[in-house]
Amino acid sequence: MKWCRIKAFIVSGIKTTFREKSAVFWIFIWPIILTLMVAYVFIPPSAGQPVTLDLGVVNLDHSESPFNGTIFIDVLKEIEYNGTKLFNVKIYDNETKLVDDLRKGRLDAGIVIPNGFGENITYAQAKLVVYVSGNSIYSIQINRAIMSEFLHFFSINVGLKKIEMTMKYMNMSYVPANMTTQASWGNKSFIEFLEEYFKGLVLPVNSTIIEETPEALSNRPSIVGWYVLGALGMMMLYSGFLVGAAAVVEEKERGSLERILSTPASEIDMLIGKTVSGLIVLTLSSIAIIVTGVFAAGARITWNPF
Amino acid sequence: MFIPVSVILIPTFNHYNRIFLYLIDSVWFSIVKVGSALEELLVVDSVWKRFGDKVVLKDVSLVVHSGEVVGLLGPNGAGKTTLLRIISGVLKPDQGTVSIKGFNPIDSRARKLIGFCPQEPGLIPDLTGFENMLFYARLQGLDGKSVVNRIKELSGIVSLTDDIDRLVRKYSGGMKKKLGLAITLIHDPEILILDEPTTGMDPGVRREVWRIIEEERKRGKGILIATHYMEEADALSDRVYIIDQGRIIASGSPEELKSKYGPTAVITIEFYRQPRDLGDVLRKTGLKYIVDGDIVRIHSSDPDRDVPRIVALIHGAGGTIRSLKVVKPTLEDVFLRLTGRRIE
Numbered sequence: 001m002k003w004c005r006i007k008a009f010i011v012s013g014i015k016t017t018f019r020e021k022s023a024v025f026w027i028f029i030w031p032i033i034l035t036l037m038v039a040y041v042f043i044p045p046s047a048g049q050p051v052t053l054d055l056g057v058v059n060l061d062h063s064e065s066p067f068n069g070t071i072f073i074d075v076l077k078e079i080e081y082n083g084t085k086l087f088n089v090k091i092y093d094n095e096t097k098l099v100d101d102l103r104k105g106r107l108d109a110g111i112v113i114p115n116g117f118g119e120n121i122t123y124a125q126a127k128l129v130v131y132v133s134g135n136s137i138y139s140i141q142i143n144r145a146i147m148s149e150f151l152h153f154f155s156i157n158v159g160l161k162k163i164e165m166t167m168k169y170m171n172m173s174y175v176p177a178n179m180t181t182q183a184s185w186g187n188k189s190f191i192e193f194l195e196e197y198f199k200g201l202v203l204p205v206n207s208t209i210i211e212e213t214p215e216a217l218s219n220r221p222s223i224v225g226w227y228v229l230g231a232l233g234m235m236m237l238y239s240g241f242l243v244g245a246a247a248v249v250e251e252k253e254r255g256s257l258e259r260i261l262s263t264p265a266s267e268i269d270m271l272i273g274k275t276v277s278g279l280i281v282l283t284l285s286s287i288a289i290i291v292t293g294v295f296a297a298g299a300r301i302t303w304n305p306f
Numbered sequence: 307m308f309i310p311v312s313v314i315l316i317p318t319f320n321h322y323n324r325i326f327l328y329l330i331d332s333v334w335f336s337i338v339k340v341g342s343a344l345e346e347l348l349v350v351d352s353v354w355k356r357f358g359d360k361v362v363l364k365d366v367s368l369v370v371h372s373g374e375v376v377g378l379l380g381p382n383g384a385g386k387t388t389l390l391r392i393i394s395g396v397l398k399p400d401q402g403t404v405s406i407k408g409f410n411p412i413d414s415r416a417r418k419l420i421g422f423c424p425q426e427p428g429l430i431p432d433l434t435g436f437e438n439m440l441f442y443a444r445l446q447g448l449d450g451k452s453v454v455n456r457i458k459e460l461s462g463i464v465s466l467t468d469d470i471d472r473l474v475r476k477y478s479g480g481m482k483k484k485l486g487l488a489i490t491l492i493h494d495p496e497i498l499i500l501d502e503p504t505t506g507m508d509p510g511v512r513r514e515v516w517r518i519i520e521e522e523r524k525r526g527k528g529i530l531i532a533t534h535y536m537e538e539a540d541a542l543s544d545r546v547y548i549i550d551q552g553r554i555i556a557s558g559s560p561e562e563l564k565s566k567y568g569p570t571a572v573i574t575i576e577f578y579r580q581p582r583d584l585g586d587v588l589r590k591t592g593l594k595y596i597v598d599g600d601i602v603r604i605h606s607s608d609p610d611r612d613v614p615r616i617v618a619l620i621h622g623a624g625g626t627i628r629s630l631k632v633v634k635p636t637l638e639d640v641f642l643r644l645t646g647r648r649i650e
Contacts, residue, residue, distance in 0.1 A: 002447055005445050007449070008444030008445050011444075012437065012441045019433070256429065256430060257428075258396050259422065259442070261394075261395065261396045262424075263445040264414035266414075
C-alpha cells in the first residue's frame with residue numbers, strides 16, 4: 001500500500017467522472033430533480049397538512065329570523081382549524097344531486113338544511129341531516145369525527161348564545177321570595193345563579209382540549225426531510241454499484257485491469273483509491289441533494305443520532 | 307574528465323583514493339555488465355495452465371536473456387496471451403514456475419522489473435495521453451517532477467508529443483498502441499513483455515514500433531514479443547519459440563529454424579545466352595536442379611553462399627544471365643512444416 005498508487009486511482013477516478021459530459025447531469029442535476037420530484041410529486045401537496053373536507057350543502061331554509069341557513073353556510077365557510085379552512089363548501093340545489101356526488105366520491109360530507117331551520121334554532125330545536133362519506137373506512141371515520149365535533153361545538157355555542165339572550169329578556173324583578181336566602185347561591189344573585197344553571201344544562205362538562213405536537217410530527221417539512229434522506233440513500237446505493245461492479249467490468253473490457261494487475265499496485269490500493277474517489281463524487285451529490293431539499297423544497301431534517 | 311583529475315591528485319590528497327577506487331569499481335562493474343550480456347532475466351520452467359477441461363499451456367519453458375528479443379510465434383488461440391499473463395503476474399500457473407531475476411511474478415519487486423503491454427492497450431479513454439502515462443507511472447510508485455520529464459521524453463520517442471494533451475478517446479488505433487508501448491516503458495523496466503505490439507498498425511507505424519523495440523534491445527533490455535506475424539518475428543527476434551496448441555514445438559534463431567525445418571531455397575535463373583554445356587555446369591554446383599526450357603531452378607540450402615558460386619560458374623562457361631531470383635524459406639514455411647497448417 002502506497003499513497004502514490006492510491007492517489008493515482010483517486011485522481012483518475014475523479015477526472016474520468018467529470019470528463020464524461022453526462023456526469024454533471026448525474027452528479028448534480030439528477031439529484032436536484034430527484035429531490036424536487038420527491039417534494040412535489042411523490043409527496044402529494046396535502047400530505048401532513050390538516051384535513052379540509054369537501055362539504056356539499058343544500059339550503060332549503062327560507063326563514064326570516066336573524067340566524068338562518070345562509071348565515072350557517074357562512075359559518076361553515078369561515079371555520080378554521082390550525083389556520084386551515086375546515087370545509088370546502090359547495091352549494092347544491094337538491095338533495096338527490098348531493099347524494100349522487102357523495103356516492104361518486106366527490107364529497108366527504110353533506111348537510112341538508114331543512115326549511116324552518118332559522119326559526120327553529122331561535123325558538124325551538126333545529127334539525128339537520130348530515131351525510132358522511134370518504135374514500136376509505138378510515139377516512140369515513142375521520143370525516144364523521146370532524147363533522148360531529150364541529151356540529152357539537154356549533155350546537156353548544158348556539159346554546160350558550162340562547163342562554164345569554166334569555167337572560168336579557170328575563171324579568172329582573174322576578175325572584176321567588178322563598179329563594180332569596182338559599183345558601184348554595186353564595187353571594188350571587190338569583191339571575192346569576194340561573195344563568196350558571198342553564199349553562200350547566202347546555203354543557204354539563206366543559207372540557208379543554210390541548211394539542212401537544214410531538215417533535216417528530218409528520219407534517220409536510222418532516223416528510224420531505226425523510227424523503228430527502230431516502231434520496232441520499234439511493235444515491236449511495238447506485239454509486240456503490242458504479243464504483244464497485246461497473247468500474248471493474250469496464251476496466252476488464254478495455255484491458256486496463258490486466259495492465260494494472262501487472263504493476264506493483266495491489267488490489268487494496270485499487271479498492272481504497274476507487275472507494276475514495278467514489279465517496280468524493282458522492283459527497284458532492286449529497287450536498288446538492290441536501291441544499292435543494294432544505295432550501296428549495298423546505299425539508300426539515302432533524303439530526304438525532306441517539 | 308573526472309578520472310584524470312583524481313588520478314593526478316592521488317599522490318597529494320590521500321582521501322581521493324576512495325573516489326578513485328569507487329570510479330575504478332564502477333568502470334569495472336559496467337565492463338562486467340556489458341561482458342555478461344547473457345544474463346537470464348526471465349525463466350519460465352515447465353508451466354501448465356488449465357481453464358476448466360481445456361489445457362491451455364502444456365509444459366512450456368522458455369528463457370529471455372538481457373539484450374535479446376525473443377519472439378513467441380503462434381496462431382491465435384495457441385496460448386501466447388495466457389503465457390504472457392502468467393509471466394506478468396496477472397494469472398497464476400497451475401504447475402511450474404516463473405522467475406523474473408529470481409523473483410516470483412506476484413512479488414512487487416518482480417513487477418517493478420517488468421513492463422507488460424497487453425494486446426488491448428489498456429488506456430483510460432477519458433484521460434489525456436499525459437494523464438494516462440501519469441496514472442500508470444504513479445501505479446509504479448513514481449511521482450513528481452522527474453515523471454513529467456520522463457513522460458515528455460517518452461512521448462517524443464513514440465512521436466506523440468503533439469497529441470499528448472488530447473483525450474485518448476480521440477486517438478487512432480495506432481496512436482493508442484504507441485501510447486500503450488510508452489506506458490510500458492515508463493518505469494524503464496528491464497524486461498518488456500509485449501502482446502501483439504503491432505497488430506492492426508499500418509506499415510509505417512509498425513516500422514516505428516520496431517525501431518523502438520530495437521533501441522530498447524540495444525540498451526540491454528530483455529524483450530519477449532508474442533506475435534502471429536511471421537515477418538515481425540523474423541525481423542525482430544534473435545530467437546523464436548514456436549507455440550502451437552499450448553506446447554512449444556520448436557525454438558532457435560529464425561535462421562536456424564528455417565534451415566532446420568524449412569524447405570531449401572530455390573534459385574531461379576533465366577538466360578540471355580546459355581553456357582556452352584549447361585548440364586555440365588549445373589552438375590559442377592553439386593546441387594539438385596531442374597531445367598525447364600530457358601529457365602533453370604536450383605535447390606540450395608544456403609543460397610547466400612551458393613549464388614555467387616553458381617554465377618561464377620555460368621560466366622566461366624560463357625553464359626549470360628537475364629534474371630536471377632532467390633526464394634528463401636520463411637518462418638511460415640517452418641510452421642507449415644511443423645504443424646501441417648498455415649499460421650492464420
